[in-house]
Amino acid sequence: MNISITGVNKAFESRIRLGIMSALAVNDKLDFNTLKEFLDVTDGNLASHLTALEKLDYIMVNKQFIGKKPNTSYAATGIGKKAFAHHLTALEQLIRGVIE
Amino acid sequence: MKEKQDYIRDIAKVRSMMERSSKFLSLSGFACIMAGIYALGGAYIAYKVFGFNSNGIGYGVPGSADLSGELIKVIFLATLVLFLALGTAIFLSSRKAAKRGEKLWNPATKLVLINMAVPLIVGGLLILVMISRGLVGLVAPMSLIFYGLALYNASQFTYEEVRSLGLIQIVLGLLGAYFVSYGLLFWAIGLGVAHIVYGIYMHYRYER
Numbered sequence: 001m002n003i004s005i006t007g008v009n010k011a012f013e014s015r016i017r018l019g020i021m022s023a024l025a026v027n028d029k030l031d032f033n034t035l036k037e038f039l040d041v042t043d044g045n046l047a048s049h050l051t052a053l054e055k056l057d058y059i060m061v062n063k064q065f066i067g068k069k070p071n072t073s074y075a076a077t078g079i080g081k082k083a084f085a086h087h088l089t090a091l092e093q094l095i096r097g098v099i100e
Numbered sequence: 101m102k103e104k105q106d107y108i109r110d111i112a113k114v115r116s117m118m119e120r121s122s123k124f125l126s127l128s129g130f131a132c133i134m135a136g137i138y139a140l141g142g143a144y145i146a147y148k149v150f151g152f153n154s155n156g157i158g159y160g161v162p163g164s165a166d167l168s169g170e171l172i173k174v175i176f177l178a179t180l181v182l183f184l185a186l187g188t189a190i191f192l193s194s195r196k197a198a199k200r201g202e203k204l205w206n207p208a209t210k211l212v213l214i215n216m217a218v219p220l221i222v223g224g225l226l227i228l229v230m231i232s233r234g235l236v237g238l239v240a241p242m243s244l245i246f247y248g249l250a251l252y253n254a255s256q257f258t259y260e261e262v263r264s265l266g267l268i269q270i271v272l273g274l275l276g277a278y279f280v281s282y283g284l285l286f287w288a289i290g291l292g293v294a295h296i297v298y299g300i301y302m303h304y305r306y307e308r
Binding site: 015018019022023025026027030034037038039040088091092094095097 | 104107108110111113115117118120121122128149201203206207
């Protein structure tokens, strides 16, 4: 895992990955199109960030069919939620440290 | 290495994404004001033109459904007010969502609707039962109570002020149930005046 001394997680350096984790932190699961709408990114861009998070086991992918249409939904894993919480704490501490 | 400004922006992004993806924030304050005006208009017509007064129709003998012409007109009027308010809300909310670059239909919208649907459907069915039993006096207060419960239930997925609006409707509904002869008055205060005040407040707080 790539975590700096300050506790900031490199996986969340990209705003898009940060956005994905934020949305998944407050929703049980979200499908691809809904995420795309929230984040306002292209299909390819979103897909590559999702794959990166999936490789880290931060999110899990659930593929299923609704009628005949394939529907892919994403959910945060326990590991992912923990990593995200740590990252937020680190950000808070950094900001506070700089201000004080 | 990122700068402090970047971290602050990161936190802001997290907060806005959490809110945007879990809360229904497209309801327009203006739609609330319009709903209040429709309700006041409806209550006025029911009272002045049709002479609808819950004390007058009061409690019929159980089982003897008294579906007089006046009552049918009032029910028709109430349905018309409901659909006008719903139509305006959907139209103005989809415009507001488009302005914010979002779609009206998202997971948060679905959560709000599901959470409102249960109390509303139960209340609606109960009201139909009461009408069929001649308990017309309780229809206005019951609609307030169940509407208030629906708002209270859905408030965790939208603006937090919706919770207070729900509680106000419930209190007015209970008062209307006790003072049955003032049922229509409390109904006009709840669905009319409270909506207008709430809509103006929301407009100034969030839409300027």
